Amino acid sequence: MSGRLRTVLLLCALPAAFFVAFFLAPMAVVLIASLTTPDGHLTFAHYLRILADSYHWDVLWVTFRLGALTTLVSVLIGYPLAWYLVRVVRWRPWRRFCVILLIVPLFTSNIVRSFGWMVLLGRNGLVNDSLIGLGLIERPMRFLGTELGILIGLVYILLPFIVLAVGNALAKVDPALEHAAADLGATPAGTFWTITFPLSLPGLMSGAVMVFMLAVSAYVTPALLSGGRITVFSMLIFQQYSSVFDFNYGGALSITMLVLTLVLVTLAGRLSEPRRA
Amino acid sequence: MVTHLVRIVSLAALAYLALPLVVLVGASLTTTSFLAFPPQGLTLAWYGKMLGDPSYVSAFMTSTLLAVAATIVAVVLAVPAAIAIARYRFPGRRLLSEILMSPLILPHVVLGAALLQYGSAIGLVRSFTALLVGHVVIIMPFVLRAVLPQLSDEQRSLEEASADLGAKPLTTFFLVTLPQIRSGLVSGAIFAFIASFINVELSIFNTTAELTTIPVKLFNYVQYTIDPTIAAVSGLTIIVAAIVIVLLDLTIGLDVLSERR
Numbered sequence: 141m142s143g144r145l146r147t148v149l150l151l152c153a154l155p156a157a158f159f160v161a162f163f164l165a166p167m168a169v170v171l172i173a174s175l176t177t178p179d180g181h182l183t184f185a186h187y188l189r190i191l192a193d194s195y196h197w198d199v200l201w202v203t204f205r206l207g208a209l210t211t212l213v214s215v216l217i218g219y220p221l222a223w224y225l226v227r228v229v230r231w232r233p234w235r236r237f238c239v240i241l242l243i244v245p246l247f248t249s250n251i252v253r254s255f256g257w258m259v260l261l262g263r264n265g266l267v268n269d270s271l272i273g274l275g276l277i278e279r280p281m282r283f284l285g286t287e288l289g290i291l292i293g294l295v296y297i298l299l300p301f302i303v304l305a306v307g308n309a310l311a312k313v314d315p316a317l318e319h320a321a322a323d324l325g326a327t328p329a330g331t332f333w334t335i336t337f338p339l340s341l342p343g344l345m346s347g348a349v350m351v352f353m354l355a356v357s358a359y360v361t362p363a364l365l366s367g368g369r370i371t372v373f374s375m376l377i378f379q380q381y382s383s384v385f386d387f388n389y390g391g392a393l394s395i396t397m398l399v400l401t402l403v404l405v406t407l408a409g410r411l412s413e414p415r416r417a
Numbered sequence: 418m419v420t421h422l423v424r425i426v427s428l429a430a431l432a433y434l435a436l437p438l439v440v441l442v443g444a445s446l447t448t449t450s451f452l453a454f455p456p457q458g459l460t461l462a463w464y465g466k467m468l469g470d471p472s473y474v475s476a477f478m479t480s481t482l483l484a485v486a487a488t489i490v491a492v493v494l495a496v497p498a499a500i501a502i503a504r505y506r507f508p509g510r511r512l513l514s515e516i517l518m519s520p521l522i523l524p525h526v527v528l529g530a531a532l533l534q535y536g537s538a539i540g541l542v543r544s545f546t547a548l549l550v551g552h553v554v555i556i557m558p559f560v561l562r563a564v565l566p567q568l569s570d571e572q573r574s575l576e577e578a579s580a581d582l583g584a585k586p587l588t589t590f591f592l593v594t595l596p597q598i599r600s601g602l603v604s605g606a607i608f609a610f611i612a613s614f615i616n617v618e619l620s621i622f623n624t625t626a627e628l629t630t631i632p633v634k635l636f637n638y639v640q641y642t643i644d645p646t647i648a649a650v651s652g653l654t655i656i657v658a659a660i661v662i663v664l665l666d667l668t669i670g671l672d673v674l675s676e677r678r
Contacts, residue, residue: 151501155494166535224427247658249615249632252651256437357524
């Protein structure tokens with residue numbers, strides 16, 4: 141027994157020490173900073189400042205509204221796309237190509253992907269040109285610096301997560317169950333809503349939670365597509381650390397964001413399947 | 418009817434996924450001095466300009482070195498931890514695995530800020546090492562997540578057989594365990610490498626004008642100027658990503674969405 145414990149220690153000592161030194165300790169420093177004044181006295185003033193300032197509530201509202209909309213749109217587009225890839229496409233090379241198309245964006249930086257949308261959504265960008273060409277609008281629409289622009293960028297970046305999560309769940313659905321439902325007289329729609337959809341729900345939930353969390357904590361995409369006109373929560377944190385240099389207040393903002401994220405993860409863990417990858 | 422709707426939404430979504438990447442690669446080939454899509458004329462001049470600019474080349478070198486180093490450190494740390502978590506029952510096992518996996522759900526801006534603040538206290542800021550430790554923290558979960566499922570219980574008996582036959586623990590590791598987890602290790606390491614290579618949120622706190630990674634350089638650049646050089650840099654990263662993915666598909670297979678019938 142002690143021999144086994146020694147082996148465990150031998151195996152875990154380095155990784156555990158590394159995480160204590162460069163993960164837990166930095167997070168502890170932020171937590172302590174958020175609860176102290178610059179000269180080291182305990183205070184809740186930074187948190188009270190966040191709670192009392194209506195500007196922060198506005199920013200939080202924008203951040204979470206964008207997160208919710210991003211999740212909703214990603215699900216509405218992602219579910220049909222996952223269905224298409226798993227159930228509709230029969231020709232393997234095409235599916236392979238589609239999966240590669242889905243994964244390439246995941247392998248390119250947020251910067252590059254958001255930059256692509258900066259080019260597309262500009263005043264003379266392809267999107268405005270096409271809309272004008274189709275006669276849908278007369279003058280160029282403003283996308284950059286609007287929530288719509290940020291939404292387009294965030295959905296773009298996060299859509300693959302939903303598709304992969306739902307696609308995996310759909311691929312595991314046992315077709316015998318659907319055949320049984322059909323044999324017993326269920327309509328295709330009835331089969332879908334009573335058999336297939338509930339079985340794909342855990343994948344949908346875990347994908348949606350992932351998208352929501354990444355959307356509310358996103359920094360690069362909103363920063364590039366907002367053109368300085370819209371502020372989301374992660375930008376407030378970044379400002380405190382990069383230009384204001386108020387580490388105590390920045391710490392309180394960080395911890396606020398972290399707690400909100402953790403609450404969401406916990407809630408989501410309750411809602412989705414017990415065993416998650 | 419419904420299938421038609423699904424088909425239309427899906428094809429539109431696939432076009433949406435391809436569009437920004439196609440536009441950037443296209444715009445990087447334009448002969449105009451501003452970004453134009455469709456490109457006007459075809460030239461590789463912007464790629465030449467990028468490669469002739471030492472600051473881009475050095476940022477590419479930094480990014481590559483950083484991602485290679487971070488991946489190696491992450492693998493060296495994650496594999497023993499994965500073996501301990503999968504093979505042994507010990508107090509704190511669950512806690513350890515949850516802590517090691519938690520960077521996956523932690524907002525990177527928060528971790529970046531934390532590392533900057535902590536680093537200023539211990540004198541580890543704006544250096545390659547400062548970047549490295551942060552990257553190791555965020556990419557280790559990718560290695561762990563890929564390796565853990567491959568350390569299954571059936572394979573444990575092989576390791577015990579090897580030990581019974583007198584092999585030393587390290588011999589057993591290299592001859593029995595490592596071959597079992599090789600495919601997970603490869604895919605985990607590739608995802609870890611990519612996660613490091615494309616990171617902005619963490620790196621941005623610890624980069625300087627001289628020591629910068631390619632995504633951070635791009636980020637700082639596109640906020641002020643947009644020209645075809647940027648499209649060329651972006652285009653290069655897209656092409657590299659596409660090549661890596663096709664290679665991945667050919668080696669370990671990416672057809673993750675096939676129905677298992």
